[in-house]
Amino acid sequence: MHSDSAVKALAALAQQSRLAIFRxxxxxxxxxxxxxxxxxxxxxxxxxxxxxxxxxxNAGLIASRQEGRHVIYQAQYERMNELLGFLMEHCCEGDPKGCGAPSFECQPKEPARYGAPRDQK
Known part of the structure; x- marks a missing residue:
């Protein structure tokens, strides 16, 4: 990830409602x-x-798809992980374990409970 992309993503998250939506x-x-x-x-x-x-x-953090009459939004985990990686890239001289920073990559394993209402598809 380039710094201009990181700034765009961070700017999109730097607002309470957008941060709440993304989370x-x-x-x-x-x-x-x-x-x-x-x-x-x-x-x-x-x-x-x-x-x-x-x-x-526009920041690439979410995407949408049409399901019937509903627009479904989902987080773009790859982009989120790129942003986290960019922020942690040179942590503790390249060894995040050295400063106690968690090293993780988010990959959801199972569908959640939120989606289009089942009775309205």
Whole structure:
């Protein structure tokens, strides 16, 4: 990841609602969450939610797909891991274990409970 991409991603996350959206999508896993559920969960109006989703998508942190009449959003784990890797790249002279920094890469293993309502697909 280049520093300009990292700045764009960090700027997208540097707002409370967008950070909350991203964390919710990370928690949801690969299945993702439909836009209405995100808005309900976080108490965001549709226009506000749409603005924040667009900012996160432009930074490459989330993606969307259409399922019937629902738009499902999901975190882009590869991009998130690239950002984390960029931030930790030279930690403790290249040995993150030397300073107690966790080394991890997130890969969700099973679908979460958030998605398009099953009865409305």
């Amino acid at each position: 919710l999508l990370v928690q949801a896993g690969l299945e993702g969450i439909h836009a209405g559920r995100i808005g309900e969960t976080l108490g965001l109006a549709p226009a506000t939610l749409s603005f924040h989703l667009k900012e996160l998508a």
